[in-house]
Amino acid sequence: MHAISDRSFPQAGEERVRTKREVRVKIMVSACLLGRNCKYNGGNNRHEKLLRLLEGHTVVPVCPEVLGGLPTPRVPAEIVNGKVMNREGRCVDEAFRRGAEKALEAARREQPDWIVLQPRSPSCGARQIYDGSFSGRLIPGKGIFAEAAEQAGFRLLDVEELPEDFPEDMPNNPR
Numbered sequence: 001m002h003a004i005s006d007r008s009f010p011q012a013g014e015e016r017v018r019t020k021r022e023v024r025v026k027i028m029v030s031a032c033l034l035g036r037n038c039k040y041n042g043g044n045n046r047h048e049k050l051l052r053l054l055e056g057h058t059v060v061p062v063c064p065e066v067l068g069g070l071p072t073p074r075v076p077a078e079i080v081n082g083k084v085m086n087r088e089g090r091c092v093d094e095a096f097r098r099g100a101e102k103a104l105e106a107a108r109r110e111q112p113d114w115i116v117l118q119p120r121s122p123s124c125g126a127r128q129i130y131d132g133s134f135s136g137r138l139i140p141g142k143g144i145f146a147e148a149a150e151q152a153g154f155r156l157l158d159v160e161e162l163p164e165d166f167p168e169d170m171p172n173n174p175r
């Protein structure tokens, strides 16, 4: 499988997915959930229920790790004592933080009503992350991008907590 560079991968904000229905809500989404092969193993996390729910809304895909210049596929990484390390013991914190910063810039530019995220990722995890031991154990916590986006006031939604529909009234909309 060949690497996907951040040049060849569509950048957040460059693509809009619109369907027939009038656009009601803007949603930034972890790109792997849309079926993009940007996951560490070269695959994706395509989520059919999410795709159905997104119909008629404006969708802004984002992959912080690709934006950070990391190749696909890549060695899996976890947050170890506050730094992102890959399974081979290499510190990849800088690339993860650079990617989170670029993804946050895109969110600030796009002002999505919601950001829907892939669970457990060291970038996108919104509720839980792996504990840094590479043994599959989970702890409460957030990935680097999810943390930054929440601190900036964006509303995060773990894809495992999808509502039946995205509410139209947005009283706390940061826009």
Ligand code: SF4
Binding pocket: 029, 030, 031, 032, 033, 038, 039, 040, 062, 063, 064, 065, 066, 118, 121, 123, 124
């Ligand atoms: S960084 Fe986020 S969008 Fe990219 S592959 Fe990982 S979970 Fe998916």
